[in-house]
Amino acid sequence: xxxxxxxxxxxxxxxxxxxxxxxxxxxxxxxxxxxxxxxxxxxxxxxxxxxxxxxxxxxxxxxxxxxxxxxxxxxxxxxxxxxxxxxxxxxxxxxxxxxxxxxxxxxxxxxxxxxxxxxxxxxxxxxxxxxxxxxxxxxxxxxxxxxxxxxxxxxxxxxxxxxxxxxxxxxxxxxxxxxxxxxxxxxxxxxxxxxxxxxxxxxxxxxxxxxxxxxxxxxxxxxxxxxxxxxxxxxxxxxxxxxxxxxxxxxxxxxxxxxxxxxxxxxxxxxxxxxxxxxxxxxxxxxxxxxxxxxxxxxxxxxxxxxxxxxxxxxxxxxxxxxxxxxxxxxxxxxxxxxxxxxxxxxxxxxxxxxxxxxxxxxxxxxxxxxxxxxxxxxxxxxxxxxxxxxxxxxxxxxxxxxxxxxxxxxxxxxxxxxxxxxxxxxxxxxxxxxxxxxxxxxxxxxxxxxxxxxxxxxxxxxx
Amino acid sequence: xxxxxxxxxxxxxxxxxxxxxxxxxxxxxxxxxxxxxxxxxxxxxxxxxxxxxxxxxxxxxxxxxxxxxxxxxxxxxxxxxxxxxxxxxxxxxxxxxxxxxxxxxxxxxxxxxxxxxxxxxxxxxxxxxxxxxxxxxxxxxxxxxxxxxxxxxxxxxxxxxxxxxxxxxxxxxxxxxxxxxxxxxxxxxxxxxxxxxxxxxxxxxxxxxxxxxxxxxxxxxxxxxxxxxxxxxxxxxxxxxxxxxxxxxxxxxxxxxxxxxxxxxxxxxxxxxxxxxxxxxxxxxxxxxxxxxxxxxxxxxxxxxxxxxxxxxxxxxxxxxxxxxxxxxxxxxxxxxxxxxxxxxxxxxxxxxxxxxxxxxxx
Numbered sequence: 001x002x003x004x005x006x007x008x009x010x011x012x013x014x015x016x017x018x019x020x021x022x023x024x025x026x027x028x029x030x031x032x033x034x035x036x037x038x039x040x041x042x043x044x045x046x047x048x049x050x051x052x053x054x055x056x057x058x059x060x061x062x063x064x065x066x067x068x069x070x071x072x073x074x075x076x077x078x079x080x081x082x083x084x085x086x087x088x089x090x091x092x093x094x095x096x097x098x099x100x101x102x103x104x105x106x107x108x109x110x111x112x113x114x115x116x117x118x119x120x121x122x123x124x125x126x127x128x129x130x131x132x133x134x135x136x137x138x139x140x141x142x143x144x145x146x147x148x149x150x151x152x153x154x155x156x157x158x159x160x161x162x163x164x165x166x167x168x169x170x171x172x173x174x175x176x177x178x179x180x181x182x183x184x185x186x187x188x189x190x191x192x193x194x195x196x197x198x199x200x201x202x203x204x205x206x207x208x209x210x211x212x213x214x215x216x217x218x219x220x221x222x223x224x225x226x227x228x229x230x231x232x233x234x235x236x237x238x239x240x241x242x243x244x245x246x247x248x249x250x251x252x253x254x255x256x257x258x259x260x261x262x263x264x265x266x267x268x269x270x271x272x273x274x275x276x277x278x279x280x281x282x283x284x285x286x287x288x289x290x291x292x293x294x295x296x297x298x299x300x301x302x303x304x305x306x307x308x309x310x311x312x313x314x315x316x317x318x319x320x321x322x323x324x325x326x327x328x329x330x331x332x333x334x335x336x337x338x339x340x341x342x343x344x345x346x347x348x349x350x351x352x353x354x355x356x357x358x359x360x361x362x363x364x365x366x367x368x369x370x371x372x373x374x375x376x377x378x379x380x381x382x383x384x385x386x387x388x389x390x391x392x393x394x395x396x397x398x399x400x401x402x403x404x405x406x407x408x409x410x411x412x413x414x415x416x417x418x419x420x421x422x423x424x425x426x427x428x429x430x431x432x433x434x435x436x437x438x439x440x441x442x443x444x445x446x447x448x449x450x451x452x453x454x455x456x457x458x459x460x461x462x463x464x
Numbered sequence: 465x466x467x468x469x470x471x472x473x474x475x476x477x478x479x480x481x482x483x484x485x486x487x488x489x490x491x492x493x494x495x496x497x498x499x500x501x502x503x504x505x506x507x508x509x510x511x512x513x514x515x516x517x518x519x520x521x522x523x524x525x526x527x528x529x530x531x532x533x534x535x536x537x538x539x540x541x542x543x544x545x546x547x548x549x550x551x552x553x554x555x556x557x558x559x560x561x562x563x564x565x566x567x568x569x570x571x572x573x574x575x576x577x578x579x580x581x582x583x584x585x586x587x588x589x590x591x592x593x594x595x596x597x598x599x600x601x602x603x604x605x606x607x608x609x610x611x612x613x614x615x616x617x618x619x620x621x622x623x624x625x626x627x628x629x630x631x632x633x634x635x636x637x638x639x640x641x642x643x644x645x646x647x648x649x650x651x652x653x654x655x656x657x658x659x660x661x662x663x664x665x666x667x668x669x670x671x672x673x674x675x676x677x678x679x680x681x682x683x684x685x686x687x688x689x690x691x692x693x694x695x696x697x698x699x700x701x702x703x704x705x706x707x708x709x710x711x712x713x714x715x716x717x718x719x720x721x722x723x724x725x726x727x728x729x730x731x732x733x734x735x736x737x738x739x740x741x742x743x744x745x746x747x748x749x750x751x752x753x754x755x756x757x758x759x760x761x762x763x764x765x766x767x768x769x770x771x772x773x774x775x776x777x778x779x780x781x782x783x784x785x786x787x788x789x790x791x792x793x794x795x796x797x798x799x800x801x802x803x804x805x806x807x808x809x810x811x812x813x814x815x816x817x818x819x820x821x822x823x824x825x826x827x
Contacts, residue, residue: 006487011485017477018481184470185472251473392618396615400550433472444480452538
């Protein structure tokens, strides 16, 4: 199930919300668990068993690690659990990719599994890992209540697209949550904003990207415009989803960590990754980079650590060479920034630094977006003018989308929020409420209108 | 204040849920006239439908298709998009002077298929020395009315396609572009604003290109309706569309459609959404018409021929129209059994280029 759909907005979400607040507090976690399992299994109900299995394995391992004093036994349990979690992730996400490449190299023709990817598996696997690792490290006690634990693993607000909530961050909230009316309201406001970003920005600009990326003749100007469109699409899609997740979490009484902090305002790649998908970077830092030795070792080892982290970050995003390439691209940029250009960048004017960072990011998204290597090399060629500089349609795409792009450029900075904050600080409580009410109604109303409008699908085959 | 906020929240959830329930419970409508397609309705489902996700997918489509005031939602979103500067939606350009155009760029033209189709026409003439074939491909409205396209918008290169046909075709090729351009320059109404077809007058221009001294000379049209919103309008549903006027310019006549007797004009079509169906009532595999002239003419056609064929009734005794999309039998057989000597191929240019049904000509 996805948030930006009519059945979620008009059936699932309101039904869960209405029930959640009228049932006694002790049943709320059960409700959330059941709702989340339905949400998870909506497309592929059979995978509910997979989720139940994952919950059971991690629950038992966590408890056993917590109970055992023997260090070797604890380690064995941890390793067992990691293999189980990563094995499931690897099996569902990477088997076909591996088979394809084995077939290509050896000329064999092993049949692909063609399994549907269980929704959110990359996200919730990282959540379960954070749990067992932190239990192993003794940072947190094991969860004894399997319902609370199961709810944490598959909670529908952040199941599909994060943020990756570490167990240690929400442990206390699993049991003791009060209904806070202000939080419920601000959660609704946050959710509405996220929905708006997803439906009115990401989906619309996505149409332009898909049109431009499928052109057979694509001059340089059009190619860059397309890449910029994808840059906005992925940001508003992803951060919109995070906003919706954080908003829903807040309504249920959770405090999820922020996932984005205006990444396109970054003036270096290092800074970009402090602002983009923060919970993923945090996860990799906590559970991989630092255990590997982080930057407390010699330069060669540091670079090796970065290489491992970024190769895995790349491949985490998808089973394809382009994702690995995308990860390595950032490894290269970050390494250069850290060890070669550090001092030069310090002397570079801020505007120029910003422009460079943006250009590199936009280029990176092209690698990310083209999951076929031939398509990718073709697209990169057009970025450098392999099919000419510009044509009439370049001007057409630019002129008909300029306003949308400007609006999105502004919306991806901190200014709109700062401006709203300024306005709201001058209003009294009641006026703020009215302002927010209009905002919610506008965002949700327009989103539904656009969701319906985009399914409007004239049947064009018969041209009567 | 806290209570008010929470109550608002709870009420808004109830409103959303009410909308969802209302869609589920209200009687489902099963056809969308604007979109010319059936809408999703729900069947009976069992457990295995749920396990395979069939029910879930149907429910998703059902809720979207049956959402109240769907067309209005579409119109609002289209209106907002145009305010933001967007000038094309659903492959339709929103042009100047309330004109809509099909967005067909060079990328959308299948040149290989075009060449194959031209080759198929040549093959049909092979070994039939008595057969004289004329090919008239009509440029899309955007080609002729290029001054009304949105700024910088481009349309496919029709001239290149005509040059290619000139080079390849063994029969006669008629290119009505110049005459149509001249008529447009005079301010004539040759293409509908909200539909991709040419108007009755546009077709008349085409007729004068085809027949240098045709029997039909006295162009004297009658307006039959002035509230036509065509298929291009259906794609965008913008509220500032300007309705088109439909004319007919000849007497009605008896025709036979797929063996059933019918009429040239279908006035009852003026009561439905697609008023272009006033001409012959739509597209059919085989239409036979009795005229006042001499000889038999076979027309291989798309819908552009529907408002064109009336003029030819003055010139031929008998006209057979075949629409390859709906004609299952062999055209070659038809030519041989009916002793046909004249063939006219009449298509919209881009439709001809991308049409896959001409492959059936080799049957």
